[in-house]
Amino acid sequence: MNSTGSKWLLSLLLLAVVAAADAQLYESFYAAKCPQGPAKVAEVVKSWIAKDRTLAPALLRLHFHDCFVRGCDASVLLNGATSEKEAPPNKGSLRGFNVIDDIKAKVEALCPGVISCSDILALAGRDAIVAMGGTNWSVPLGRRDGVLSLASEANADLPSPFSTFASLVSNFGKKGLSTSDLVVLSGSHTVGLAHCAVMQPRLYNFSSTVKTDPALDPTFATALKKLCKQGDVATLIKMDQSKAVDTWDPNYYSNVLRGRSLFTSDDQLKRNPAGVKVVQQMNKAPSPFNKAFGDAMVKMGKIGVLTGTNGQIRKKCFVKN
Numbered sequence: 001m002n003s004t005g006s007k008w009l010l011s012l013l014l015l016a017v018v019a020a021a022d023a024q025l026y027e028s029f030y031a032a033k034c035p036q037g038p039a040k041v042a043e044v045v046k047s048w049i050a051k052d053r054t055l056a057p058a059l060l061r062l063h064f065h066d067c068f069v070r071g072c073d074a075s076v077l078l079n080g081a082t083s084e085k086e087a088p089p090n091k092g093s094l095r096g097f098n099v100i101d102d103i104k105a106k107v108e109a110l111c112p113g114v115i116s117c118s119d120i121l122a123l124a125g126r127d128a129i130v131a132m133g134g135t136n137w138s139v140p141l142g143r144r145d146g147v148l149s150l151a152s153e154a155n156a157d158l159p160s161p162f163s164t165f166a167s168l169v170s171n172f173g174k175k176g177l178s179t180s181d182l183v184v185l186s187g188s189h190t191v192g193l194a195h196c197a198v199m200q201p202r203l204y205n206f207s208s209t210v211k212t213d214p215a216l217d218p219t220f221a222t223a224l225k226k227l228c229k230q231g232d233v234a235t236l237i238k239m240d241q242s243k244a245v246d247t248w249d250p251n252y253y254s255n256v257l258r259g260r261s262l263f264t265s266d267d268q269l270k271r272n273p274a275g276v277k278v279v280q281q282m283n284k285a286p287s288p289f290n291k292a293f294g295d296a297m298v299k300m301g302k303i304g305v306l307t308g309t310n311g312q313i314r315k316k317c318f319v320k321n
């Protein structure tokens with residue numbers, strides 16, 4: 001076979017492997033071995049969120065950062081001097097690891113060695129959305145856990161808040177996600193917190209000619225400057241200044257259209273015809289956001305999963321067996 005032929009064969013084989021992995025994830029995966037497991041995850045998520053409402057967005061973000069690096073294999077949870085946790089996009093910013101450890105301990109007590117850390121992340125992400133008032137969806141299950149976690153991969157694969165539209169599309173495309181998935185999943189920035197560090201360039205050091213990003217609504221920029229003083233990298237501010245940190249709604253899209261979203265990567269979604277089309281669709285009342293979001297999360301949750309006899313079921317989420 002010539003080299004073009006063998007490349008085709010390889011692509012077909014890869015497609016078959018991806019399709020096979022997909023087929024092995026299904027909602028009732030634990031029905032026989034640990035029927036109470038998924039409900040236990042939801043119960044523990046709820047109890048933590050009742051104490052600290054900011055944990056709901058944090059749990060959602062953990063699942064995203066897991067899936068984008070090495071697939072949804074719980075590699076984000078592994079400790080190590082050069083693990084994903086240590087990479088700048090994660091360090092000091094990802095939260096909720098203690099919640100995952102607590103969930104794991106409680107599901108291990110129910111059914112030892114059965115429920116993977118990667119499935120716990122997928123379930124906790126969904127349960128967090130439900131706790132914030134979002135719509136429920138079925139989470140396909142059966143992921144297994146990886147054994148490797150590299151900061152270098154987190155640096156390469158996680159999108160930067162300073163990204164252009166083209167680089168966001170390319171970043172999501174590499175993970176099998178479309179422009180529409182990018183816009184819909186970015187709607188997560190309707191909840192949660194961000195460090196003032198991310199806002200410094202947009203507020204005070206945008207370019208050699210303008211200090212403040214002209215894409216920001218001027219009133220909004222003035223308000224943000226009160227919350228994030230020049231040089232402040234530590235203060236946490238709400239993603240959506242108009243409501244509580246954990247109110248799940250499509251308001252993000254209205255913010256994007258009005259120059260009231262925090263990051264350049266958010267603003268960029270309206271700077272392209274394909275992007276703005278989806279932003280406008282999501283911003284319509286009644287918004288198709290909740291349904292679209294559940295569908296996109298299911299798609300994201302299937303990135304690079306380990307199934308069957310691949311990987312392992314970790315006993316503790318922060319260390320491989």
Ligand code: HEM
Pocket residue numbers: 054057058060061064092093094095159160161162163168182185186188189191192193194195196198263265
């Ligand atoms: C499109 C590219 C994206 C970029 C560039 C981006 C970037 C960021 C940044 C910089 C923060 C603030 C971190 C901090 O200052 O501590 C953040 C927070 C957050 N992101 Fe994204 N993100 C993106 C997409 C997503 C997606 C796809 C999801 C979920 C599916 C998501 C969910 C969240 C949540 C919930 C928070 C708040 C976390 C918390 O309160 O602890 N983001 N994101």
